[in-house]
Amino acid sequence: SQKIEQNSEALNIQEGKTATLTCNYTNYSPAYLQWYRQDPGRGPVFLLLIRENEKEKRKERLKVTFDTTLKQSLFHITASQPADSATYLCASSGGYNKLIFGAGTRLAVHP
Amino acid sequence: GAVVSQHPSRVICKSGTSVKIECRSLDFQATTMFWYRQFPKQSLMLMATSNEGSKATYEQGVEKDKFLINHASLTLSTLTVTSAHPEDSSFYICSARDSFGPSNQPQHFGDGTRLSIL
Numbered sequence: 001s002q003k004i005e006q007n008s009e010a011l012n013i014q015e016g017k018t019a020t021l022t023c024n025y026t027n028y029s030p031a032y033l034q035w036y037r038q039d040p041g042r043g044p045v046f047l048l049l050i051r052e053n054e055k056e057k058r059k060e061r062l063k064v065t066f067d068t069t070l071k072q073s074l075f076h077i078t079a080s081q082p083a084d085s086a087t088y089l090c091a092s093s094g095g096y097n098k099l100i101f102g103a104g105t106r107l108a109v110h111p
Numbered sequence: 112g113a114v115v116s117q118h119p120s121r122v123i124c125k126s127g128t129s130v131k132i133e134c135r136s137l138d139f140q141a142t143t144m145f146w147y148r149q150f151p152k153q154s155l156m157l158m159a160t161s162n163e164g165s166k167a168t169y170e171q172g173v174e175k176d177k178f179l180i181n182h183a184s185l186t187l188s189t190l191t192v193t194s195a196h197p198e199d200s201s202f203y204i205c206s207a208r209d210s211f212g213p214s215n216q217p218q219h220f221g222d223g224t225r226l227s228i229l
Binding site for chain 1: 206217219221222223
């Protein structure tokens, strides 16, 4: 069955460093991957979408890559700030506009 | 930008009560909306796909008689948790995408409803 995995349940980094989060998928080839941010008690907020024919996408301090050979997407936050602390969710297309979500990675950026 | 409004944000009620949650797309139209459930420190689990003007499609293991979905217009879907019990306590979130915009549009999420059944 289609599966999305985010390897790290939690990631702690120092302010100013680059945070790198990983998302791997198995048993299918999604047409696109999406990354969301979720704060406690709130709904996910869309950040970036990357299509299978795109290798990299950027938005301000965010960068997403999509490697169809490795079946992996990397999500980078450069010059991280404490305000970036949140749970980051990877999601892929599951057909019929459905999204399949990974378990999420809780990022904590320490001053 | 695209906004999805979900109401109420918090419900606390007695066991046996039925609870209705509304999900509205404010500046776009959606022929489908999605309802998720999220337990603490876990990811979103898709419960059902709400289809405008027709029956909802439920994921395996989700009781359609327990979770009634109605999608009466292109901007409103409702989820009713019937005869709720403590095990139904959870965080319920809806999402929608612009059905009439470019393809591969992202989903936009409501802010969720925290349901607590006593």
